[in-house]
Amino acid sequence: MDPLEEQAQELEILQSIYPDELTILTPIRFQINILLDTDSKRRHAVLLDVTYTENYPETVPILNILEGAVDYDALENEEDDDDEEDGEGNYDDDDDQTISKRLLNLVETIQLDRDDYAELLRKIRDEAEDNVGMPSAFSLASSLKEHAETQFTEKLKSKEKEIMDIREAREREEQKKFTGTKVTPASFENWRQKFRKEMGIDRRLDERYADVHKGRLTGKQIFEQGLASGEDLEDTTDGKEVDMSELKKKLEETTL
Incomplete structure (x- = not known):
């Protein structure tokens, strides 16, 4: 076409x-x-x-x-x-x-x-x-x-x-705004160190250690100053000296 x-x-x-x-x-x-x-x-x-x-x-x-x-x-x-x-x-x-x-x-x-x-x-x-x-x-x-x-x-x-x-x-x-910061072991440790510093925990502990007869106390003295419970003294007789390094460790644990 x-x-x-x-x-x-x-x-x-x-x-x-x-x-x-x-x-x-x-x-x-x-x-x-x-x-x-x-x-x-x-x-x-x-x-x-x-x-x-x-x-x-x-x-x-x-x-x-x-x-x-x-x-x-x-x-x-x-x-x-x-x-x-x-x-x-x-x-x-x-x-x-x-x-x-x-x-x-x-x-x-x-x-x-x-x-x-x-x-x-x-x-x-x-x-x-x-x-x-x-x-x-x-x-x-x-x-x-x-x-x-x-x-x-x-x-x-x-x-x-x-x-x-x-x-x-x-x-x-x-x-x-409504979600908190995620806590990790590292962040908790940072907070813990900062908290101890702000509260003066380590300083106060050192001051208490300095007051206890140059580093050692008898069991009776520890009991009288309220630094240990009766259980801590079960095997401690009057006049027996206590290792302050162990005591310091216990105090740190109870402080936290």
């Missing part, structure tokens, strides 16, 4: 499929405005711009993707949200209540940008290459709608993750 005839037939079919969305600019160039299905109350659209080459469909058409048009008259009764664009703020400076509100309204802040259009165009051109030899405008328009909706959803999920990561990091910092 002659390429011009195939192109004319395809345009007729497209007119029946897209009665309101198709705009024929010239016999070889047209645009299809594609509304996207998203969870947003705002309406989003992409525009597929197609120009037939001389031998289309035996060659790839010239393609471009632009931001689509939205019928804003249909939205005139909807309430404007002045805070929609605030979703791009610094979430780490907001309180949890504000972050929760922005999470709820986040979908209203998502919009495809120039990089998104470039990625969509790459995908559509690759698909057009695969469809060489057959009319592909309808197939390309359908694929563009699917890819654009997926792109929108991925941007939304990415932004949600960004906000949740910030919230979780903040919660971890808050939780640290």
